[in-house]
Amino acid sequence: GENVEQHPSTLSVQEGDSAVIKCTYSDSASNYFPWYKQELGKGPQLIIDIRSNVGEKKDQRIAVTLNKTAKHFSLHITETQPEDSAVYFCAASGGSYIPTFGRGTSLIVHP
């Protein structure tokens, strides 16, 4: 089955800095890669996703890159703000109808 590794588990940055979270996956059949943000006491919310027919996607301060050859994808957040502080999860699906999630990254943005 699919295996998704996510790093780092904790990321601490200063406001205004960039943050990068990386995930690797094992199933070459996976073709959909969403990123979720989970704030304290809430369910995960989709922030950006990418499909295997593109290499990069941007939405304002957030971008995701995908390297299918190397089987890894990354989330980039620029000009971080305190409200970006949350837990971020990556996921991969397509080979199976059940998405496989990474273990999460706790992002802390210091004012």
Added chain:
Amino acid sequence: GAGVSQSPSNKVTEKGKDVELRCDPISGHTALYWYRQRLGQGLEFLIYFQGNSAPDKSGLPSDRFSAERTGESVSTLTIQRTQQEDSAVYLCASSLAYGTDTQYFGPGTRLTVL
């Protein structure tokens, strides 16, 4: 439109009691997932429903856990004879179909077993 809703938001129960958790998916979403999230941990898949097909129960941790779904609407997750290790947040998600469709999560039910 309305998102995924779950009830109750919090449930405190005594060890050995049964609990029932409810999920109302987004209207028109044929796929529904249940996950368990222990404190500070990732998402643990429990069960998956797709339309009228037989559910995938491969993630259920024991026979004390069961779930039902009425057609393409409400789902209930039942935990019998609750144990302290069942304490967690139970999340429900729905999607238009399965696999490569975006999942929309509910706010979760926080279950505490005393």
